[in-house]
Amino acid sequence: MTVRIAQISDAHLSPTRPYFNENFALAQQSVRDMKPDLLLATGDLSLDGADSDEDLAHGVAAHAEIGVEWLSIPGNHDVGDEAVLGGKQPVNAERIARWNRLAGPSAWVHDIPGWRLIGLDTQSLSLGTQWETIERGIRDAGARRIAMIQHKPMAEQRLDDTAINYWPVLPELRAHLLGLFRGALPALVISGHIHQWRDRQVDGIRQVWGPSTGFVVGDGFQETMGNKLVGWVEHAFHADGTHDARLRAIEGLRLHDIKTMPEIYGAQKKVAEAAQ
Numbered sequence: 671m672t673v674r675i676a677q678i679s680d681a682h683l684s685p686t687r688p689y690f691n692e693n694f695a696l697a698q699q700s701v702r703d704m705k706p707d708l709l710l711a712t713g714d715l716s717l718d719g720a721d722s723d724e725d726l727a728h729g730v731a732a733h734a735e736i737g738v739e740w741l742s743i744p745g746n747h748d749v750g751d752e753a754v755l756g757g758k759q760p761v762n763a764e765r766i767a768r769w770n771r772l773a774g775p776s777a778w779v780h781d782i783p784g785w786r787l788i789g790l791d792t793q794s795l796s797l798g799t800q801w802e803t804i805e806r807g808i809r810d811a812g813a814r815r816i817a818m819i820q821h822k823p824m825a826e827q828r829l830d831d832t833a834i835n836y837w838p839v840l841p842e843l844r845a846h847l848l849g850l851f852r853g854a855l856p857a858l859v860i861s862g863h864i865h866q867w868r869d870r871q872v873d874g875i876r877q878v879w880g881p882s883t884g885f886v887v888g889d890g891f892q893e894t895m896g897n898k899l900v901g902w903v904e905h906a907f908h909a910d911g912t913h914d915a916r917l918r919a920i921e922g923l924r925l926h927d928i929k930t931m932p933e934i935y936g937a938q939k940k941v942a943e944a945a946q
């Protein structure tokens with residue numbers, strides 16, 4: 671038996687600032703046409719859900735409108751981000767409560783034949799509220815293979831990367847998360863946030879980065895680590911523990927570049943500055 675899953679990421683939707691809504695309408699139809707068994711939204715459903723009920727409610731409703739069973743986890747634009755990163759929207763109880771009220775739990779476990787999916791919020795791991803759910807999910811998985819569903823990727827390159835920046839799970843929290851596997855590792859990590867497509871096996875983990883349906887972050891403002899494009903990802907989870915992923919391009923999707931749209935999130939920091 672195979673479970674077919676559509677992964678949509680980083681739609682960045684808003685009812686009042688609808689820059690990426692046209693792209694999302696095309697993605698909605700494309701996912702409907704696939705008739706997946708499940709839809710996974712890997713964060714940044716909203717343009718500014720970290721400060722706006724309206725944006726988050728709109729983003730959630732637009733994903734629900736697709737009309738298939740779905741699960742989601744928050745992105746930094748939905749709940750803010752780890753305070754240590756120094757951004758304008760530090761994650762806190764109020765922001766997490768907004769997500770929980772409008773979108774659902776921040777961490778969850780979902781079983782399909784041969785696999786256990788564990789969803790988590792990579793922006794609030796330091797608050798400690800998710801460890802119990804994640805730890806139990808790992809501990810009771812039995813023979814199932816584990817796929818982590820998260821907004822930020824585990825690492826930009828290697829699991830022992832030490833850089834602290836906006837893009838990956840922070841090194842200390844990554845070490846704690848992977849330590850919960852007690853010497854084993856998840857088979858698969860599915861993430862968003864980078865707005866690039868990449869699918870590779872590194873350090874014993876298959877790591878799939880879903881692109882955004884809305885925009886890329888232009889050269890000079892973000893390194894190219896995979897492919898800068900827009901689209902979504904079709905996953906096939908087989909009951910024997912194998913898995914396939916393939917990029918789905920959509921005809922008519924516009925390749926927006928946030929570098930040229932400072933009115934949305936302000937001017938982007940250059941790569942060298944962002945790394946500081």
Ligand SMILES: [Fe+2]
Nearest residue numbers: 680714745863
């Ligand atoms: Fe995003």
Ligand SMILES: [Fe+2]
Nearest residue numbers: 714745746863
């Ligand atoms: Fe993000």
